[in-house]
C-alpha cells in the first residue's frame with residue numbers, strides 16, 4: 001500500500017477520513033489530523049440547494065484550515081445546474097478536491113434525487129458529472145454505494161461511466177442503499193470496481209481494527225481506504241495503520257492521552273460553538289470513543305445527563321481517575337449496544353437528539 005495521486009494531489013498516507021454529516025466538521029477533522037496518519041479529509045456532505053441559496057450553515061460547512069490540506073468538499077443534490085454551481089463555490093473557497101455524494105440513504109435526500117438516489121438514475125448522475133466537470137478545474141471524485149437494492153447492484157457500471165465523465169477517484173462504501181448500515185460491507189464488489197477502472201479506487205466499510213482492515217485492503221487491491229466510525233472510536237486509527245505500513249508496531253495511547261483527547265475536543269468545540277451544541281458534540285464523540293472501555297456504558301450515561309461544561313469536565317476527570325486506579329466505574333458494564341447505534345447521514349438530528357436524550361443516534 002503506497003501513497004497514490006488524485007491528479008497531482010498526493011494522498012500520503014493513502015487513508016481518508018470518511019465524510020460523516022454532523023461529525024466531520026472543522027473541529028473533528030482537525031482533531032483527527034493532529035493525531036497523524038490521515039492523507040485526506042473531507043467535509044460533511046453539503047447541500048447544494050443550501051449553498052446556492054446562500055444558506056449560512058451550508059457556507060460555514062465549507063470552512064477549513066490550511067493544516068487540513070489536502071481537503072475535499074463533498075456536495076449532494078439532484079439538480080445538475082445546482083450541483084455545478086455548488087462545485088464552483090467549493091473551488092472558489094479553495095478546496096483541493098470536489099467530491100459528489102452518491103451514497104446517502106436518508107429518505108429526504110433520496111426523495112430529492114440526491115445521495116444514493118442517483119444510483120437509480122445513472123443518466124442524471126452522468127449529466128451532473130459532466131456539468132460539474134465543465135464548471136471546475138480541481139479534480140472531481142465520487143463516493144458510491146454498491147447499488148440501490150441487492151437486486152440492482154450497479155456499482156461497477158456506474159464507476160466505468162464516472163471514469164468516462166472524468167471522475168479522478170472513486171470511493172466505494174460496500175453496502176447497498178437498502179442495507180443502510182446493516183450487515184457487512186461487501187469488499188468483493190469493491191475489488192471488482194478496482195479491477196474495472198484505471199483511476200484510483202478506495203474502499204470503505206467496517207474498518208475498525210488494523211488486522212481486519214489490512215486484510216480487506218490487501219484482498220480488494222484498492223489504492224486507499226476510508227475510515228468513518230472507526231475514527232470516532234479510535235482517533236489514532238490512521239496513525240496505527242501508518243505505523244504498520246511502515247513496519248512499526250501500532251501506536252498505543254495510554255489512559256492520560258485518551259482523556260486528553262476528549263478534553264482537547266471539548267475545548268475546540270467550545271471555541272467554535274455555543275455550549276449546548278458543544279455538549280451534544282461531546283456526548284456524540286464520547287459515546288463512540290468509550291466503546292470497549294471498562295465502565296464505558298455507565299460513563300456515557302453520566303455524560304448524557306450532564307448539562308454544563310463544568311459537569312462534563314468533572315465526569316471525564318472522575319471516570320479516567322477511576323480507570324487509573326483500576327477501580328470499577330458504575331457497575332463496570334463495558335458496552336450497551338443500544339446506546340452505540342450511530343449510523344445516519346442525517347446526523348444533524350442525531351446531535352439534536354443526543355442533547356436531549358440518552359440515545360446517540362439511530363438509522364436514517
Ligand SMILES: Cc1cc2nc3c(=O)[nH]c(=O)nc-3n(C[C@H](O)[C@H](O)[C@H](O)COP(=O)(O)O)c2cc1C
Pocket residue numbers: 018019020021022023044045074101102103104143173204205206207226227228229230342343344345346347
Ligand atoms: C453519522 C454518519 C454520517 C455520515 N455522513 C456521510 C456523509 O455526509 N457523506 C458520505 O459520503 N457518507 C456519509 N456517511 C457514510 C460514511 O462516510 C461511511 O461511508 C460509512 O460510515 C461506512 O464506513 P465506516 O464503516 O468506516 O463508518 C456517514 C456515516 C455516518 C455514521
